[in-house]
Amino acid sequence: MRGLWKTPVLWVAVLFGALLVDMRALRPVFFFAFPGVQPEIFDRAGFIELFISHLGLVAASGVAAILVGVSLAVFVTRAAGRDFRTIANLLATIGQTFPPAAVLALAVPALGFGWQPTIVALFLYGLLPILENAIAGLDGVPEALREAGRGMGLSPWQMLRDVELPLAAPVILAGIRVSVTIGIGTATIGSTVGALTFGTPIFDGLAGNKLPYVLQGAVLVALFAIVTDLLFALLARRLQPPG
């Protein structure tokens, strides 16, 4: 990746990594932001440990949402699945409009405390943008291309793999980008049911009236989301079809 240093992604990632390793670097900011408050550093768990757990939750729910969302989009854009399109969209919309906090509250009795209910909530919350974009992307493949592909003897599977998915890829990726970036922020509420995330210092800080904890968690979540978004931007540029 030549020219990586020119993009902001590297610098934001370096800052993010540095703060993960040593949060004390932010002390001057705390002094400035909260004069008179002792700038304590969150220490119930290591920040790297929080990051790995947070990343794992977002990745697991993200991969599940991508697999289900894209598969569902492929299904409802085939002749056989066309009738299910409205239902699929409706379910995904319900998933997104249902507040993740409520999903957590409902999922805990069934799944217990910890990472499991968090993944379920993130999955449901992240499904809609992926499904909607994947449907739009597949719908956007011009009819003439399907006609020509079929006319030349491409099988439905070859058509999907070689023509439809590559052409829809930029739009699908845009949906994944939105879903994952929002998911990084939303994952913090997993800490209310015992999952380890950057939300842990935030909620500990709120409960214990320790504002520096809140700021530490918030800064790391924001940097994590920004780095991820910038990485998606790089990927999107590579996936852009010629023309």
Add this chain to the structure above:
Amino acid sequence: MIEIEGVSKVYDSRPIVRELTLSVPKGALCVLLGPSGCGKSTTLRMINRLVPFDSGAIRVGGEDVLRVAPEALRRRIGYAIQSTGLFPHWRVEDNIATVPRLLGWPVERVRDRVTELLTLLRLDPDTYRGKYPHQLSGGEQQRVGVARALAADPDVLLMDEPFAAVDPITRDALQGELARIHQAAGKTIVFVTHDIEEALRLATVIAIMERGQLAQVGTPLDIVERPASDFVRGFVGVQGIGLKLLSVCRVAERMRPGEAADGEAVPADATLADALAAMIARRTDRLPVADASGTRVGVIALADLVR
């Protein structure tokens, strides 16, 4: 080569093609001609099973198309459409190589075939093979579309208004290329158009369709001189009939061999309409005629056109 026997197709209880029977001999260029909605495009698409037919039978090369898997059938039949349908994310080379690659040709053979086809369509292989479709003009895209249809060297070519969306000058050039390729390669071609001029220029056989049935089948000259019905007469066009007659006859058929005249020669395979146009442009009533090699073989005079 292609036998369509009593084929019917109904869409939403509306008959599109009704009991159609048509035989296209090997090496023919059969133009399906008719107004929008007459079923010509549906008929074409039934041949490679893009549209399933309700009754009747279609045979290609003696084989019932229903006995062949649709994908295998389509890989044996070239297919070109109006909007070209070139894959925008593939280079020209990959687009042309679509069917050969589906058929599992070795890399070397595919590469050579692409070079051969680009040359045949008068596109410089080194310049064009690496380009993407959006970098080509409409006419160049259509040339690539034709090259792609020819890629696996199919015996049969189906073309659905392939030149309808390009400008008149480019269309004229493309029609010339198609006529040349048809004569050279001896393919059996079924060509759909609503453009009578295009049909008269290209066809060896014209099948005029009216509301899902054949109104007349015949050579271009038959159709113009002896229209079978008012519909055909109306479609061919009453007013321009004299000029259309000129455009279905070749200079070679009317010229005076052995005579000589001054000026730039017209080719022997030009139409009488071309010769008349040249006479008007040059304000003369006699033109020398040259054969394919450029040798002067005779003279065509104004009086010969009206014989």
